[in-house]
Amino acid sequence: MTDRAPALRLAGLSKSFGAVRAVDRIDLEVSAGEVVAFLGPNGAGKTTTLDMVLGLAVPDTGTVEVHGRTPEQAVREGRVAAVMQSGGLLRELTVRETVELTASFFADARPVDEVLERAGIARIAGRRVGVCSGGQQQRLRFALALLPDPDVLLLDEPTTGMDVEGRRAFWAAIRDDAARGRTVLFATHFLEEADAYADRVVLVSGGRVVADGTAAQVRAQAAGRTVRATLPGADRRALAQVPGVDAVEVRGDTVLLRTADSDAVARHLLTATAACDVEITSRGLEDAFLTLTGSTA
């Protein structure tokens, strides 16, 4: 990777299906070696965006560059490859035959045994694809995507159907690749995966980017903290009147106060009430996701 262009550059990208604006003026630059989570609720436009990066869908407006090339050039040169959600597998072939067949389409593919090993499916190489589990088929798609040794790997809900161990092994392989310079953009609903494995989280909703940064920055963007305290016989209405309190929840002797000014609320609890065991926590990524996307799911 000698060129200086960003690994991915999306500029003013839009795509509509009839009246549905699936992607709405997305601008995004991703540097080589970054692992970026493309996080958003159903219908946010994630798959449509990935399709445009792969040249499978044509933008209404805007441009996509992969290392300074058009998607078609980048795919042809094996610079970008993808693990998409479904399709593309022949049920009658074995796992190994599938990889061998796909390898024959590339002028310069990685060795079959190497990608089987990397995708964690060397032990089931002789199994027919039709009897493989959903998670095993996802790993097979991952193996196929590794064949051209792409600079940019796109993953659409890659760990769907994988068990916990499979997920962990999958992400270990991805992080290992990224450390060697591979760029990864993955679409996901899994907040924990975005939090645990991405260097950067791009939160999309309604076809637009609504937050972009580290998981911590995205959380901070939906500013707010929870102040938790023990307060027997708490007066919910009185607490709701305390300056800075956005919401009050009472669970037995515990009160939870949502606020953008946690210091002031904690001070009030400790000086003006009988509260004890005061704790302040940042909201989780899930809260930020719901707040910033306006989603209720």
Ligand SMILES: Nc1ncnc2c1ncn2[C@@H]1O[C@H](COP(=O)(O)OP(=O)(O)OP(=O)(O)O)[C@@H](O)[C@H]1O
């Ligand atoms: N071929 C199509 N024809 C009509 N509408 C489409 C088509 N593809 C996508 N859409 C619509 O565009 C919007 C964005 O869809 P997209 O699949 O990109 O979202 P997504 O974020 O990938 O969702 P999910 O997480 O559910 O996969 C949705 O409202 C969807 O119904």
